Amino acid sequence: MRTNREEVSLLLTRDKFIKREDSGQCEAYLKGPNILLISGLRRAGKSSFAMSLTQRNKSALLNFDDERLISLSTDDLNTVLQVFLELYPGFEFMIFDEIQNVKGWELFLNRMRRNKYKIIVTGSNANLLSREMATHLTGRYNDHVLFPMSFREFLYRYFC
Numbered sequence: 001m002r003t004n005r006e007e008v009s010l011l012l013t014r015d016k017f018i019k020r021e022d023s024g025q026c027e028a029y030l031k032g033p034n035i036l037l038i039s040g041l042r043r044a045g046k047s048s049f050a051m052s053l054t055q056r057n058k059s060a061l062l063n064f065d066d067e068r069l070i071s072l073s074t075d076d077l078n079t080v081l082q083v084f085l086e087l088y089p090g091f092e093f094m095i096f097d098e099i100q101n102v103k104g105w106e107l108f109l110n111r112m113r114r115n116k117y118k119i120i121v122t123g124s125n126a127n128l129l130s131r132e133m134a135t136h137l138t139g140r141y142n143d144h145v146l147f148p149m150s151f152r153e154f155l156y157r158y159f160c
Contacts, residue, residue, distance in 0.1 A: 017052030
C-alpha cells in the first residue's frame with residue numbers, strides 16, 4: 001500500500017493531466033473564497049482532476065480513505081493542519097480526499113475557509129451532501145459533479 005506522500009508524489013510527477021472539459025468552470029471557482037467540492041462516482045478521477053486544477057500552484061493532498069485515519073477526530077484535524085504547514089510550506093491549495101470519513105469535518109473546513117485557506121474537497125459519498133454540511137457550509141462552497149471521461153476526453157487521453 002502506498003503512503004499519502006507516495007500518492008502525492010505520483011500525482012505531482014505526472015507529465016500531464018488530462019484536460020477535462022469542465023476545468024474552466026472549476027478554475028474560476030478557485031479564484032473565489034469558497035471551498036470547491038468535487039463529487040462523483042468512484043474512480044471517475046476526482047483526485048487527479050483536483051490536482052490538475054492546482055498543478056501550477058503549490059498544493060497538498062491528504063486522502064482520508066486510509067484505514068490508518070479511520071479514528072481521526074476533529075481535534076486531530078488541527079494536527080493535520082500543522083503537518084500540512086510543516087510538510088508543504090507556502091502551499092496555496094489543500095486537497096482533502098474523502099474527508100467525510102471524519103466526524104465534524106464541516107466545522108473544520110468552515111474555520112479553514114474563514115482563515116482564507118484555499119480548499120478543494122473530493123468525495124464520492126452521499127455524506128458529502130449531509131445535513132451537517134448544509135447547515136455549516138451553505139453558501140460557502142461551490143459544488144461540481146465530475147463524471148467519467150467523455151468520449152472526446154478518452155480520445156485525447158489515449159490518442160494525443
